Amino acid sequence: MPMIYYVILVISIGIVALVIARRRAALQIQGAVKQHSRPHYHGWWAFLLATVPAILLIIVWSIGSSIYVERRIDAQLPQQAADGPIASRSLALSLVGRLADALHRLDAETLANLPSSFEELRPKLAEKGVALAPDTQDYMIPIAVEANRTGDALQMTGGVLALLLSIAGAAYGIRSIQPRARARNNVERVVRWGLLASSMIAILTTIGIVLSMLFETFYFFSSVSPLDFFFGTVWDPRFAAAGATDSVGQFGLIPLLAGTLYIAFIALLVAVPIGLMSAVYMAEYASPHVRSIVKPALELLAGIPTIVYGIFALVTLGPFLRDLSAALTGGSPFIQAQSIFTAGFVMGIMLIPVVSSLSDDIITAVPRALRDGSLGLGATRSETIKRVVLPAALPGIVGAILLTASRAIGETMIVVLAAGVAARLTLNPFEAMTTITVKIVNQLTGDLEFNSPQTLVAFALGITLFAVTLLMNIVALYIVRKYREQYE
Amino acid sequence: MNLMTDTKLQQALETSVDDKTDELIKMQGRKVTVHYGYKQALFDIDLDIRENQVTALIGPSGCGKSTFLRCLNRMNDTIAGAKVGGMITLDSENIYDPRIDVVELRARVGMVFQKPNPFPKSIFENVAYGPRIHGLARNKADLQAIVESSLKKAALWNEVKDRIHEPGTGLSGGQQQRLCIARAIAVSPEVILMDEPCSALDPIATAKVEELIDELKQNYTIVIVTHSMQQAARVSQRTAMFHLGYLVEEGPTEKMFTNPDDKRTQDYITGRFG
Ligand SMILES: Nc1ncnc2c1ncn2[C@@H]1O[C@H](COP(=O)(O)OP(=O)(O)OP(=O)(O)O)[C@@H](O)[C@H]1O
Ligand SMILES: [Mg+2]
Numbered sequence: 001m002p003m004i005y006y007v008i009l010v011i012s013i014g015i016v017a018l019v020i021a022r023r024r025a026a027l028q029i030q031g032a033v034k035q036h037s038r039p040h041y042h043g044w045w046a047f048l049l050a051t052v053p054a055i056l057l058i059i060v061w062s063i064g065s066s067i068y069v070e071r072r073i074d075a076q077l078p079q080q081a082a083d084g085p086i087a088s089r090s091l092a093l094s095l096v097g098r099l100a101d102a103l104h105r106l107d108a109e110t111l112a113n114l115p116s117s118f119e120e121l122r123p124k125l126a127e128k129g130v131a132l133a134p135d136t137q138d139y140m141i142p143i144a145v146e147a148n149r150t151g152d153a154l155q156m157t158g159g160v161l162a163l164l165l166s167i168a169g170a171a172y173g174i175r176s177i178q179p180r181a182r183a184r185n186n187v188e189r190v191v192r193w194g195l196l197a198s199s200m201i202a203i204l205t206t207i208g209i210v211l212s213m214l215f216e217t218f219y220f221f222s223s224v225s226p227l228d229f230f231f232g233t234v235w236d237p238r239f240a241a242a243g244a245t246d247s248v249g250q251f252g253l254i255p256l257l258a259g260t261l262y263i264a265f266i267a268l269l270v271a272v273p274i275g276l277m278s279a280v281y282m283a284e285y286a287s288p289h290v291r292s293i294v295k296p297a298l299e300l301l302a303g304i305p306t307i308v309y310g311i312f313a314l315v316t317l318g319p320f321l322r323d324l325s326a327a328l329t330g331g332s333p334f335i336q337a338q339s340i341f342t343a344g345f346v347m348g349i350m351l352i353p354v355v356s357s358l359s360d361d362i363i364t365a366v367p368r369a370l371r372d373g374s375l376g377l378g379a380t381r382s383e384t385i386k387r388v389v390l391p392a393a394l395p396g397i398v399g400a401i402l403l404t405a406s407r408a409i410g411e412t413m414i415v416v417l418a419a420g421v422a423a424r425l426t427l428n429p430f431e432a433m434t435t436i437t438v439k440i441v442n443q444l445t446g447d448l449e450f451n452s453p454q455t456l457v458a459f460a461l462g463i464t465l466f467a468v469t470l471l472m473n474i475v476a477l478y479i480v481r482k483y484r485e486q487y488e
Numbered sequence: 489m490n491l492m493t494d495t496k497l498q499q500a501l502e503t504s505v506d507d508k509t510d511e512l513i514k515m516q517g518r519k520v521t522v523h524y525g526y527k528q529a530l531f532d533i534d535l536d537i538r539e540n541q542v543t544a545l546i547g548p549s550g551c552g553k554s555t556f557l558r559c560l561n562r563m564n565d566t567i568a569g570a571k572v573g574g575m576i577t578l579d580s581e582n583i584y585d586p587r588i589d590v591v592e593l594r595a596r597v598g599m600v601f602q603k604p605n606p607f608p609k610s611i612f613e614n615v616a617y618g619p620r621i622h623g624l625a626r627n628k629a630d631l632q633a634i635v636e637s638s639l640k641k642a643a644l645w646n647e648v649k650d651r652i653h654e655p656g657t658g659l660s661g662g663q664q665q666r667l668c669i670a671r672a673i674a675v676s677p678e679v680i681l682m683d684e685p686c687s688a689l690d691p692i693a694t695a696k697v698e699e700l701i702d703e704l705k706q707n708y709t710i711v712i713v714t715h716s717m718q719q720a721a722r723v724s725q726r727t728a729m730f731h732l733g734y735l736v737e738e739g740p741t742e743k744m745f746t747n748p749d750d751k752r753t754q755d756y757i758t759g760r761f762g
Contacts, residue, residue, distance in 0.1 A: 369605035
């Protein structure tokens, strides 16, 4: 019986406990003593006692027993597995695991007289719709059977223990109902911990992602020196054909970083002036009516998936610019279909609403008193904006620009489609250049092995990107917060 | 905005000038009405502001004192939905005439607000702001002279002369308010409007600002909104009492405080309502 059934059983016990406890508590209300907690708190407390410990036990037990079973399989694998036809021991482990899963699907009768050779077993599994790798060896069958048996026994034990724990919890919850029992406080405490746990999930996941990337990055740096990575000017990873790990290419970060920053720079060149001016218009000039139309329209622009911008750049803008430049020179186009300019320009369009809505918030946060002060001295509107509002909002705007820049640096889909894949160093904005994100995508798509430097470099690139954008965000948040304090 | 140009109004205007030959009328409001959207905030206000005198506007909260004050330099133009009717003149010139440039008007009729609102710039830049945008200084020395004399007139020079390039927001509340007064003086206005200039200040800072107002009236015409009867009595020569958007009465401060015509004024001054 899979563990999920035990979970369902535990919850059922909990519900029963809830109902009983609530009724019992309700009956006590008739008593003379004033109840500390309302009946449904007693009910929920009994429910929590019945379910939470039991479900925690099930989770821990499941993890523990699967680790244990894997150890067992590992111990039973014959020594030759390591240097047999199959290259790695971990592959053998996973084959046994998959075989064991497959055997679960067979009915008891077939299991009882299992063929000892994989050739005979395969069609029977195929009947059940399970396809197994042909690498599976005969000796694995008994190991898988044994593993299944151990696993089932462990599950059974764990499930029964959980049920017992659940019943005990329910009984304790129901028995401890007294008029002065503080069930409300207990429930509140559990709720608080539950909320805390939820908020920890995001943080822990981030930490987990960073740690795993770090781990893979160190692995990568064992075959490529960090110096060559961070300061290399040539990006030529070669192809990671399986088994051909000896041809280590060159992994220079510089061309990718340069491309990333160049394209982000062009994007900001487009987005910042336009976004800022539209923010000034919306915050200072637009009538409430115009504002109520223009602002949502701009925000709609922010809702367009970036892949759509990428398609626009690839299919429409890129060819258009190429043909335009060809027409201008009367022959050879000086703007390539995929170019830094095209990618940067389209990305800039995408970022306009980001800049404008962030800056709009910041500009409207400048106190009205400052504007009045300036207007009251006979300054015009634009003088007031130029000399008082914008300088006062400047730190916040700088923060907004940094946030936007980190978006530009991390942007992927537009550059994948519009910037090209050629990793090179050039200053000409009309040529193709590539970015860190493009190369991460490139290195991780296709048929590949996950332990060659060619794929591991993606983690190193990813963590570099993460570090850069994290730094920018921290600086931006610091500036923005500092600026907020100024008016509070 | 509907401008009243009928002859009756003109007549009323002229007769009142003839009334007092010794005191010149600097600004004059005739049948001034203000609407915020559909809500009327001021009803037919007739009020004269005399040259080189301090006129105090008093009245319970929400009666329209600030609204009237803002009419005098057209700051109501910056409020969406505010509509001004009637006529207001500055030196017998209608300030709501389309030919009048608001920017010029506000340079002639300066304003000091309830809460000190120095720009987040240095003390020097705060004062130099107005002269700069109006091109009042021919060169740097000129500008420095204007800043210095404005700060001196605002009785702030001695306190800040050593840190003139530090941010104006770093001053104390009272100093900030005097900085705002200096800022208004720097464009050499003819009239200075002050909306509860001392309400954010402690008694000592208040006393300093009051003293300043008393001195400033030699060169400027001052209109001040205040909630403090003592302040009105101390600094003003004339007092106007507002109530629910109407002008209740207006007269020499002394008379208003000792022998007002209207019972509402008496009640308000003696603190029986407000
Ligand atoms: N910007 C505005 N929009 C709409 N109504 C306003 C606005 N400013 C003032 N009012 C209204 O106009 C009336 C007069 O307001 P005003 O600010 O002139 O009063 P006040 O006499 O200055 O009061 P206080 O002594 O509290 O400053 C009030 O009823 C107020 O609600
Ligand atoms: Mg007011």
